[in-house]
Amino acid sequence: MAQARRWIPTAILLVALLLEPCAGFYLPGVAPQDFNQGDELQVKVNKLTSVKTQLPYDYYSLAFCKPGKVLNSAENLGEVLRGDRIENSPYVFRMLEDSYCNIVCKTDKLSKKNARKFKRKINEEYHVNMILDNLPLARLKPTADPSYKAYDRGYHVGFKGSYVNEASVEKHFIYNHLSFVVHIHKDPNYKTSRIVGFEVTPFSVKHEVEKSWNGPADTKLSTCSRDGKRRVGADQPFQEVEANEEIIFTYDVAFQFSPVRWASRWDMYLYMSDDQIHWFSIINSLMIVLFLSGMVAMIMLRTLHRDISKYNQLETQEEAQEETGWKLVHGDVFRAPVHAGQLCVYAGTGVQFLGMTLVTMFFALLGFLSPSNRGGLMTVMLLIWVGMGAVAGYSSSRLYKAFKGTEWKSITVKTACMFPGIVFSAFFVLNTIIWGEKSSGAIPFSTMFVLVLLWFGISVPLVFLGSYLGYKKPAIEDPVRTNKIPRQIPEQAWYMRPLFSVLIGGILPFGAVFIELFFILTSIWLHQFYYIFGFLFIVFLILMVTCAEITIVLCYFQLCSEDYNWWWRAYFTSGSSAFYLFLYATFYFFTKLEITKVTSGILYFGYMAIISYCFFVFTGTIGFYACYWFVRTIYASVKID
Structure with missing residues (x-):
């Protein structure tokens, strides 16, 4: 362990020295x-x-x-x-x-x-x-x-x-x-x-x-x-x-x-765009989402307070009545889901995204990532993503140990390689198409080598380090015992079916960001500058709150209908906002862009599919951890024999 700690800084310094001549790590135009x-x-x-x-x-x-x-x-x-x-x-x-x-x-x-x-x-x-x-x-x-x-x-x-x-x-x-x-x-x-x-x-x-x-x-x-x-x-x-x-x-x-x-x-x-429309749209979206979030929070607090008081009162009076609602599934609610290891991998990757976004936002708000620093935003995002590998490994291993898993090395390898591998493969295919068009947008081989070096030279070792530290920690104890025999789930109403509830859950998080999404897409595809990071940070906070609240609400309704398979559904509920993001990107393509070449269309939808996939992992993780906290909290608040 001591050798690993000495080796990590040396590896980072080595990669920085290798990157210096071919990537030029500097911030132009600062002084x-x-x-x-x-x-x-x-x-x-x-x-x-x-x-x-x-x-x-x-x-x-x-x-x-x-x-x-x-x-x-x-x-x-x-x-x-x-x-x-x-x-x-x-x-x-x-x-x-x-x-x-x-x-x-x-x-x-x-x-x-x-x-x-x-x-x-x-x-x-x-x-x-x-x-x-x-x-x-x-x-x-x-x-x-x-x-x-x-x-x-x-x-x-x-x-x-x-x-x-x-x-x-x-x-x-x-x-x-x-x-x-x-x-x-x-x-x-x-x-x-x-x-x-x-x-x-x-x-x-x-x-x-x-x-x-x-x-x-x-x-x-x-x-x-x-x-x-x-x-x-x-x-x-x-x-x-x-x-x-x-x-x-x-x-x-x-x-x-x-x-x-x-x-x-x-x-x-x-000031190349109409800033008054931008400000009005952001404030309008902010007020609507805050109002909806406040209503959701108020309903949840009142309903849960009544349920917990009722259940505890029944236990105090020793009334031999049959349990109903979400308390009835207390023996199955913490049962490990199907493909639990895959869920741990996605949850760890999402935490890595969350850490990267928070740190990047911090530097952007301080002005270090202004448009005058060309390429600074993307460079910082990549380096912070690599540095957050330890957080991803730690999160995935902690959750995996809570599921009583034993193959932590396999989960660590998947955390380090699965998501970056999928994105890198798609990026490589798109880069090959650009190279075939003899465009300067094609990434040179030396830069590809730098990306692979960052991945396997820094990110992968950090994921293993974080996973090792996380798996050494004691397992997270569930507030209630899990039954050996799983309980049968009753027939669900049509509006509680997984597909319907998941699609409904993604609407509100997407509604929190779609106005800002228009300006972000404009800056990417119409070659304009994006600079209002203060508003972006506010929208980012609203997005997190919205993902957490809508997932908690739908999870509560699911448990009340005696369906305890909430793990993956919680992830997909807020993660489904990525589906609406891709639909909006399609709408933007046909209404705002004038792309006629087939190659350019493939590049647009390819890159937007990558962005939507990243958005799915990010929002899904927020909803999952919010729901995980919620379920542990409510079942720890009631008396169960």
Whole structure:
């Protein structure tokens, strides 16, 4: 045991060192960066994204201008899993120095293959994403209210259209001129400045060379000038995407002083949706669920108080009356269920989920997992999940010993491998599909190796350690004795059948989260930021209370009808909310998304099935343990001979 305790920290340190070069464990953009006039500003490029395909691609998968040497930025584990591919670009600014008509490059004549790639990305409405000082590039969207500013991340690769005299011929045009605006904030007490905004207005311009091409630095264009006198406008001919076309990429950059401080520079990105609707929906859901929970709690307390008083009074008066209701099954209520070991495995995994969620919420509320830390949320969740392996092993072994089980090693192996194995297998299949599409969203082999190393190098040993400690503890004693011969369960009414009661039980927990679920799905599939972790924490608490109360109520009704097989039903009662989550995800797919590719649809439903499965384990465990506490409490409160 002492050797195991010495080995665990060593293993964690070893894995951290292995992860450092390939995953880059750091939190980007935590500290502000100060710039002096003339300092070089390097623009980085990120993946190409589309809400229509959900398949990210590397920026240089298209024939864009490249720097002398393409360098990959260090990315944390979460960024890699999200498909981020951050690289340098030929777009380089000088702090506080406006410049116009900067020529980036002139491409060679487009091949048919490259022209088809551009057209395909334009048809699928792909966005180009860039980063400056850890700020994503934003484009101002036109709105009906001029006073309200809304932004999109990045800009489209191009657009489809036709000239006036060719109305019947639809052509593809590329945005090859970018007009950047860098917003800076200057504190009067300091000489340096900080970047607080990064905007772009894209144009499609068929550039014309005045004399001859002499390279980007020495060539003059008749369509724009470096002194800004001839500016690019919407009235100029568009740059068409066709084979054998030569495309000249240019950009302008202007610096504007802004009153926005560095601490508030992410506000423009976080206000991309209508926050008033968000707040109203959350408060409305909160009040409804709190009211329902209060009613359920009041009914349960009054009913149970009356039942316990009645039973104890009968025992005191020594009335030889036949027992009725939930007291009648006291000799069978703690009988081990069918597949008790499997129930222990799922309960332990659910406790691991609960611990991971609580710790992640804590860090999110403190601001460590803000959107500026790209991939930070996913990285922290994975690491905390691995660290909670000891809790999973301890919980499953304690419950298994209460069932008088003896094969604790087998249960430990299942706890360590079953749920992660199912999720990893599904994830591997989906990743293979993404790899077949040659998308940058495909997880590299090195990252797969890191995930397996985290699993078997840290999580599995911690599960065994927790299981060993849990099984050493004394077995949980039941408040009543279990009869040797099981009692016959009477015929149940239709509304007490397992399927009906389970499906009814999942409605209320899902109702507690479905409003917030809309915004979470929007942030995942429509590439928006999710940032209101305070509201999410409140919804999380409501979800736990709701799962516990609805499971307790239905379990009480089940015991009153003399059905003592409550173990698995308690798990499925609150866990069935995952079924409604998947149904809502299906509804969201057909009403909010514009996915047309079969591959993208498979990826969407595959990932949502994984999320629903995780939600089932999480909510089912909460309901099960709440019901376990409830049953032990009520049977310990009555006098039974």
